[in-house]
Amino acid sequence: MKKLLDDIIKFRDDRGWRKHDTPQSLAKSIIIEAAELLENYQWEDTSPNMENVEEEIADVLIYSLAMCSDLGLDPEEIIRKKLVKNEVKYPKNT
Numbered sequence: 001m002k003k004l005l006d007d008i009i010k011f012r013d014d015r016g017w018r019k020h021d022t023p024q025s026l027a028k029s030i031i032i033e034a035a036e037l038l039e040n041y042q043w044e045d046t047s048p049n050m051e052n053v054e055e056e057i058a059d060v061l062i063y064s065l066a067m068c069s070d071l072g073l074d075p076e077e078i079i080r081k082k083l084v085k086n087e088v089k090y091p092k093n094t
Contacts, residue, residue, distance in 0.1 A: 008066055023067060037060060
């Protein structure tokens with residue numbers, strides 16, 4: 001995960017985009033990319049373009065991981081913490 005994060009940040013920084021990546025702009029970008037992902041499923045009678053689905057998921061993840069990096073958050077740690085909370089909130093079906 002560390003190498004992936006480093007590659008994302010290097011890509012961004014090599015292009016001088018860091019100055020634009022505030023938490024607010026990254027959060028907006030995540031929502032925009034998620035909407036573009038949803039667009040693939042807009043019409044129930046059509047099959048999604050899986051190449052585009054893959055690209056939009058990647059965009060959501062890239063922005064999310066960049067935001068984690070900028071906020072000093074460990075993505076694996078915050079996901080694991082959330083899974084623990086979800087275990088309590090949504091117990092197993094028995």
